[in-house]
Amino acid sequence: MAKSTTRFFCTDCGHEELRWLGQCPACQAWNTFTEMKIAPAAGASKGARGYSATGKRPVGFGGEARGPGAPAGAAPRPVPLSQVQSAASRRLPVEPAEVARVLGGGLVEGSVVLLGGEPGVGKSTLLTGLALWWVRQGIRVVYLAGEESPSQIRMRAERLGFRPDREPGFLILPEVHLETILAALDESVLAEAGGGHDAGVPTVIIADSIQTLHSDQVDAYPGSPTQIRYCGGVLADFARRTGWPVFLVGHVTKTGDLAGPKLLEHMVDTVLYFEGSGGGAIRMVRAVKNRFGTTGELAVLEMRGEGLVPVDQAGLMFLSGRRGVEPGAAVCAVKNGSRTFLVEVQALVSPARYGTPQRVVQGIDSKRVALLAAILEKRAGMDLAGCDIFVKVAGGGRVDDPGADLAVIAALASSLREKPVPEGTLVLGEVGLTGEVRGVSELEARLREAAGHGFTRVVLAAAAGRQAARHQGAGDGSRDQRGGGGGAGARTARPGAPREGGHAVSPDLPPLHLLVVAGGRGLRAAGGGEIPKQFRPTGRGMLLRVAIDTFAAGESGTAAPLVSVTITAPAAWHRQVAVDLRDLALPLALADAGETRTASTWNGLLALEAAFGPAAGDLVAIHDAARPFASAALLARLAAGAAARGGAVPGVPVHDTIVHSEQGRARYLARETLLAVQTPQVFRWEQLREAHAWAAASHASFTDDGGLLAARGHDPAVVEGEIGNWKITTEGDWRRAADLLGE
Numbered sequence: 166m167a168k169s170t171t172r173f174f175c176t177d178c179g180h181e182e183l184r185w186l187g188q189c190p191a192c193q194a195w196n197t198f199t200e201m202k203i204a205p206a207a208g209a210s211k212g213a214r215g216y217s218a219t220g221k222r223p224v225g226f227g228g229e230a231r232g233p234g235a236p237a238g239a240a241p242r243p244v245p246l247s248q249v250q251s252a253a254s255r256r257l258p259v260e261p262a263e264v265a266r267v268l269g270g271g272l273v274e275g276s277v278v279l280l281g282g283e284p285g286v287g288k289s290t291l292l293t294g295l296a297l298w299w300v301r302q303g304i305r306v307v308y309l310a311g312e313e314s315p316s317q318i319r320m321r322a323e324r325l326g327f328r329p330d331r332e333p334g335f336l337i338l339p340e341v342h343l344e345t346i347l348a349a350l351d352e353s354v355l356a357e358a359g360g361g362h363d364a365g366v367p368t369v370i371i372a373d374s375i376q377t378l379h380s381d382q383v384d385a386y387p388g389s390p391t392q393i394r395y396c397g398g399v400l401a402d403f404a405r406r407t408g409w410p411v412f413l414v415g416h417v418t419k420t421g422d423l424a425g426p427k428l429l430e431h432m433v434d435t436v437l438y439f440e441g442s443g444g445g446a447i448r449m450v451r452a453v454k455n456r457f458g459t460t461g462e463l464a465v466l467e468m469r470g471e472g473l474v475p476v477d478q479a480g481l482m483f484l485s486g487r488r489g490v491e492p493g494a495a496v497c498a499v500k501n502g503s504r505t506f507l508v509e510v511q512a513l514v515s516p517a518r519y520g521t522p523q524r525v526v527q528g529i530d531s532k533r534v535a536l537l538a539a540i541l542e543k544r545a546g547m548d549l550a551g552c553d554i555f556v557k558v559a560g561g562g563r564v565d566d567p568g569a570d571l572a573v574i575a576a577l578a579s580s581l582r583e584k585p586v587p588e589g590t591l592v593l594g595e596v597g598l599t600g601e602v603r604g605v606s607e608l609e610a611r612l613r614e615a616a617g618h619g620f621t622r623v624v625l626a627a628a629a630g631r632q633a634a635r636h637q638g639a640g641d642g643s644r645d646q647r648g649g650g651g652g653a654g655a656r657t658a659r660p661g662a663p664r665e666g667g668h669a670v671s672p673d674l675p676p677l678h679l680l681v682v683a684g685g686r687g688l689r690a691a692g693g694g695e696i697p698k699q700f701r702p703t704g705r706g707m708l709l710r711v712a713i714d715t716f717a718a719g720e721s722g723t724a725a726p727l728v729s730v731t732i733t734a735p736a737a738w739h740r741q742v743a744v745d746l747r748d749l750a751l752p753l754a755l756a757d758a759g760e761t762r763t764a765s766t767w768n769g770l771l772a773l774e775a776a777f778g779p780a781a782g783d784l785v786a787i788h789d790a791a792r793p794f795a796s797a798a799l800l801a802r803l804a805a806g807a808a809a810r811g812g813a814v815p816g817v818p819v820h821d822t823i824v825h826s827e828q829g830r831a832r833y834l835a836r837e838t839l840l841a842v843q844t845p846q847v848f849r850w851e852q853l854r855e856a857h858a859w860a861a862a863s864h865a866s867f868t869d870d871g872g873l874l875a876a877r878g879h880d881p882a883v884v885e886g887e888i889g890n891w892k893i894t895t896e897g898d899w900r901r902a903a904d905l906l907g908e
Contacts, residue, residue: 173198174390179428201385225356237594252276257367257410262300263466263475264291264702266503267450268435269458272369274408276457277401279375279430281415282439287448287468288414291439292371293318294325294472300334305368309346311377325472334366341387343380343396347403367409372400373412375429397429430454433730445561448473452502462502483508483560484618495592496620497572498611499564505607505614508562510569512576513555522551528558529573530565537573537596544600547581560883570596571624575777586626589740591615591623602626617747621739621755654713674804676728676775676783677847679716683709683734683742683790684765685759698893699737699790703906707745708893709734711793711906716786716800727751727800729777732790733758733769752777761866763873767857779850784808787853787870788845793902796891798846802884805846814871817888843886846870852879 173182175198180191182668188195256271265271268278282288282583289312296306310318315337319327322335340346350370378396379387386392397413404411413433430436441447450464466473475597484496484507493512498505510529516524522764526534535554542549556573558564571594579586586592593611594602604626605611612623683699699709706714713730731754734742739755746753756772759765774777774816784807786800799815824831848870856877860867867873871881894900 171190172201172391174201176390179390179394199389200706201389202392250893257299257304257369258302259295261465261466261473263296263906264450265442266457267437267452267455267462267464269462271457272410273434273457274367274410275405275435276435277404277411277413278435278437279397279413279415279433280439281417282418283441286439286441287315287473288439289318290321290325290468291448291450291466291473292373292412292414293321296371297322297325297327297332298336299369300332303334303366303368305334305336307336307338307350307368307370309370309372309378310337311341311372311374311613313373317728321823324470341377341379342419343378343399346378347399350403350407353867355470356600365888370400370404370409370411370412372411374416375400376416384418394428398432399431417558438479441561447476447561448520459502461500463504463506483558483562487559490585490588492583492585493576494559495572495575495579495586496590496615497564497566497569498615499566499569500607500611501566505610506562507615507618507620508569509559510564510572510576511557511559512573512580514549514552514577514580517551517553523553523555525553525555526557527565528561529556529569533570534573536598537570538577540596540598541574541577545578547578548580549577552581566605567595568593568611570594571602572751575624582724587622589619589621589743591620592621593625616743616753619740619744619747621743669775673802674726674784674808676779677726677800677804678729678731678775678777678779678783678785679713679727679845680731680766680769680785680787681709681713681733681790682762682765682769682787683732683738684762685791697735697738698899699734700741703903705906707742708793708902708906709742709790710745712788712790712795713749715745715793715795716788716797726804729754729773731756731769731773731776733765733772762868763857763860763866766870767861770854770857774854781849781851781852784847785853786845786847789892791893792844792890793893793906794887795843796887799884799887799890800847803847806884807849808884810880810882811852811885812846812871812874812879815843815882815884815890817843817886817887817890841886842869842871842885843890845891846881848874848879848881 172446173185173188174180175192175194177194177197178189178192178508182190185198185200216691252273252275255274257274259265259268259271260748272278280288280292293308296308299306301774308318318337319693322332327335336855338346338349340349370868375397376388379385379392380395380399383395384393400411400413403409413429415429433454434456435452435458436454438451440449446468448466448468450466452458452460452462454460455462465476487494487509488836493514494509496507496509499505524531524535524538534554538549538554541547543808554577556576572592574596575586575592591612593605593608595605596602608625615623683697685697685699699712700707703711705711711730716727729752730746730749732742733756735758742755754776756765756768759768770785773785779785784804786803788795803813803815817840819836819841821836823834823836823839825834826832846869852874854871856870856873856879857867860873865876867876874881891898893899
């Protein structure tokens with residue numbers, strides 16, 4: 166009888182020793198060694214044995230390995246890399262697309278995926294749903310039922326829509342003995358190699374779970390580190406030699422780590438963590454290792470009666486239920502793989518009542534919060550030493566992105582000072598030990614996501630703010646030098662980028678920036694309500710949106726090369742404007758309205774300059790938001806006139822008798838020489854900025870930008886306007902416009 170050998174294994178990492186130790190030298194864990202007796206099989210040589218139960222095909226974990234149909238005595242031969250087919254071309258499709266993205270775009274043939282999660286989180290539901298979709302696509306699935314009976318799996322499958330006539334390729338193998346399992350799978354491999362009825366059919370193996378499997382080659386109980394390591398290694402070897410992907414379901418420990426030896430995570434190709442969100446219906450699949458895709462990818466799913474379905478607007482998921490402006494809360498945009506999520510960092514700072522102050526943290530590393538609190542105390546002079554600090558990421562999220570450092574600091578300072586972060590403000594930046602604020606990666610994607618959800622202002626590093634101002638649309642054009650950044654809610658791509666799905670533009674005209682003035686109270690056309698006319702809803706969005714879309718939807722050959730949009734509006738309306746224009750195909754900037762129209766236009770020009778940096782020779786079109794019926798053809802004519810003369814204004818003939826009245830005396834004017842001036846009006850950037858800078862310095866006010874330019878000695882061209890380009894001023898005008906637009 167073969168003599169058994171005693172070994173001691175670390176239950177955390179699988180490290181092996183000849184004697185018991187108090188601390189594992191590999192993972193530094195304490196009291197994790199357990200005793201295992203390993204009895205070698207009779208007649209077997211030393212080392213790991215093959216997985217074939219019959220011994221006809223010794224394909225083994227570390228033993229004599231063979232491919233399907235290879236002779237038993239054949240020795241392996243090196244193969245030139247140029248003759249090896251890339252695995253990228255052999256991916257099996259995966260649905261839903263959220264899971265496919267986490268896997269790197271699909272399931273690579275011969276890959277091994279380890280899926281871990283808390284009990285009851287839905288691991289089996291996820292894999293059953295994937296299996297049902299695969300068999301409907303003609304892919305065979307073999308489900309190794311180690312924890313459930315076949316009838317229980319059938320009941321869950323029926324809840325997910327299983328139909329026997331549609332899913333004949335869903336096979337159940339209720340077995341936990343590794344050699345028996347491999348003998349059954351071995352027959353399938355040989356049948357396929359021999360051209361059986363299943364030849365050429367892709368197959369996926371699901372082992373639920375790896376902790377229930379055991380082998381005769383290892384003298385240890387199921388679920389022990391030795392059994393898990395051996396069974397996992399044999400199944401991984403089987404997957405790579407047959408090309409059949411294998412899913413291994415793993416348990417987790419009380420600390421949230423995958424149970425079993427750490428070596429198992431090294432042997433597989435992909436490690437996925439399946440997480441819940443504080444007892445709710447939201448589930449997240451996170452890739453912590455992926456040889457065929459991006460590590461850190463995150464899929465967001467919702468558990469429903471029919472299974473797991475992708476979550477719409479996942480980027481805003483962690484902000485649901487916000488109460489608005491509250492002290493101790495700051496929003497940041499974090500990256501998880503290719504996804505951007507908006508998360509709210511909440512902090513509560515209060516004087517400590519008992520002894521040592523508490524530090525309680527959820528969703529973020531506690532040591533990181535302690536470090537940031539120390540920076541805030543040392544560099545900003547805020548006394549936090551005697552305060553209890555509680556920090557959490559709202560919505561059950563978890564943040565590892567260093568770009569959330571500034572949001573944590575902002576939340577702590579806001580709670581300590583009882584001053585909320587302004588509404589619609591995004592806080593981004595990594596904070597160093599010396600107190601400097603550094604930029605974040607993929608800034609444009611973060612700003613685009615935030616702007617799409619109504620954020621109009623961003624606080625970030627000064628260098629990053631200047632970069633964002635060059636490449637992105639900014640919110641109100643302000644910049645907080647003390648906070649290290651400025652700019653605000655950006656819309657999309659770089660200014661001057663080709664329009665997607667837009668209309669044809671004239672290549673002979675310089676770039677054209679649109680500045681829409683929407684700062685007036687507009688209550689004469691509000692019908693007794695509190696909504697200014699420019700923000701009143703129509704059948705095509707708010708009136709402001711209609712005025713912009715008029716130029717963005719011109720017919721082919723009639724449009725000027727529009728590259729950006731800037732809007733001046735009251736600050737209270739910034740968020741609603743950003744939401745209503747979230748799908749605008751042009752970069753967008755927002756600026757606060759001024760006391761007068763001239764002041765509003767000046768604010769808009771400053772925001773335009775900060776956001777898009779127009780060059781000398783660029784054109785700026787200034788348009789009233791209350792004129793929604795101007796055409797793209799008119800804008801193109803004005804742009805051509807401004808390119809030639811430095812400025813152009815539209816005018817239409819006056820049909821009424823006009824008098825000039827002064828001190829009770831009327832002087833009749835010849836209406837043949839009079840024109841009613843409209844907007845848009847187009848001017849060269851450098852001339853327009855100089856004129857408005859003079860007006861701001863001298864506190865001059867004009868109702869018309871053409872008049873201001875004329876006062877500065879410029880001579881804008883007069884272009885024929887449009888009779889239909891009328892301005893909404895009264896309630897009667899609004900009713901007329903509503904009939905045309907569909908209120």
